[in-house]
Amino acid sequence: MNTPQRLIDLRHTTAFRLTAGLTGVFVVAIFAALWLIYAQTSAELNHRTDLTITTKAHMLALGDNARTLAAAHLALDDSTHLLESVAVFDTAHRLLVGEPSLGPPFPIGQMFERVHGPRGVPVRALALMTGGGLIVVVARDISPIHDLRARILAIMWITGAGAVAVALGAGVLLSLGPMRRIRRLEATAARIAMGELDLRIAIGGRGDEFDMIAAIINVMVEEIERLLRQVKGATDAIAHDLRTPLSHVRTRLERIALLPVLARHPDGEAATLLLGARDELDAVLARFRALLRMSELEASRRQAHFASVDVCDMARDLAELYEPLAEERGITLVASGYATMCVHGDERLLFEAVSNLVENAIKFSPVGGTIAISVTELGERIAITVTDQGPGIAPAERALVLERFQRGSGAAATPGFGLGLSLVAVIVAVHGFVLELDPAGDGASPGLAARIVAPRV
Helix, strand or coil: CCCCCCHHHHHHCHHHHHHHHHHHHHHHHHHHHHHHHHHHHHHHHHHHHHHHHHHHHHHHCCCCCHHHHHHHHHHHHHHCCCCEEEEEECCCCCEEEECHHHCCCCCECCEEEECCCHHHCCEEEEEEECCCCCEEEEEEECHHHHHHHHHHHHHHHHHHHHHHHHHHHHHHHHHHHHHHHHHHHHHHHHHHHCCCCCCCCCCCCCCCHHHHHHHHHHHHHHHHHHHHHHHHHHHHHHHHHHHHHHHHHHHHHHHHHCCHHHHCCCCCHHHHHHHHHHHHHHHHHHHHHHHHHHHHHHHHCCHHHCEEEEHHHHHHHHHHHHHHHHHHCCCEEEEECCCCCEEEECHHHHHHHHHHHHHHHHHHCCCCCEEEEEEEEECCEEEEEEEECCCCCCHHHCCHHHCCCCCCHHHCCCCCCCCHHHHHHHHHHHHCCEEEEECCCCCCCCCEEEEEEEECC
16 A cells, blocks of 8 residues: 655655765864864964063063063063063062063963953963063964854854755655655555556656666566466366366256155165265356356456445445344344445446355344444445454464455354355455455454455546
């Protein structure tokens, strides 16, 4: 059955995963390149800043008293206003000249940074001892380096988010085409599985992996079709060839039963054996008729004769037809859903399919049981359900009983050939409907709800 396409399903496609993987590699490469640019630029700016600070700090360290350092500070402040700052401390770390924000603690002779330096900006500084026993600290504004770091981080985040968004969009767009092809392949494969072995999966001519898979599946279906034709041809030939001589044998048994010697002794051993042989021949002929009927349906498909069928009228006719047989077996037969509901199909075949379900229900229902024939709406679909109170079918056997000559474990004590549900399954498959076998009651007596689900006209 063809399932609706959902966008969430696209994440499982090869195209989407490949796009996501390549995008991940691209994003990592962009991050690495941007981080390398930032690291190299930051290192170069720090080197130049350190060189400037070191040069000026050593120049100021040549002064041996506070008056000289104060004059140098005023000269430096005039030439590098708002860019560089100087502070002078005595050995007790008391501020003598300059910016108090450059106060201790600080390492002597090593570069250090202050997040909140003069004027509240980040600075990089160096502290040196002067010849007069004072401490001079020279600092330089490194706001451009911090701004560079913030900008590169913003670029990295924006680039990453943009790449992910583009990748998701590209992955979805690139996955739509393969997903549509997968859905078409799935729909065709479902029809092939329903028995339309003459169908083939379309090959687009691109030579890609989808065309390769389609070609492999087509070859496989052709081989399966050939084998099925051989098996079916052999089965049909055997059934057809044996039906005629067996019919002749039955006719001769009928003629023997009419001989005067048997007519005078109807309860004799010979008459009993004759009747038993005739009944066995009737069973064999019924099996052959069922096999040939299924072969006829599978070969013809009969869809050219489909028309609108009122399944409510059909359910009412079935109830009237089988009510006497059900009463004879002590079974109550009820029907419901007499509103007009139509499906597209072959009325005679659908009648035959539901008839088989009703006959099975009568066969397996206990005396005093109830059989219900109902027609209900399931959204845009219609369900024709035959419910009984028999032994039911175990979940593990529901697929098995749809095959020819297969019966459930609960049917072992009831006569039958194992062809009734097989014929129903063939008719349902011809129409493209769905056959469901579900329990109808509780665990003590589950019963069976055999349901044919069809689109509503």
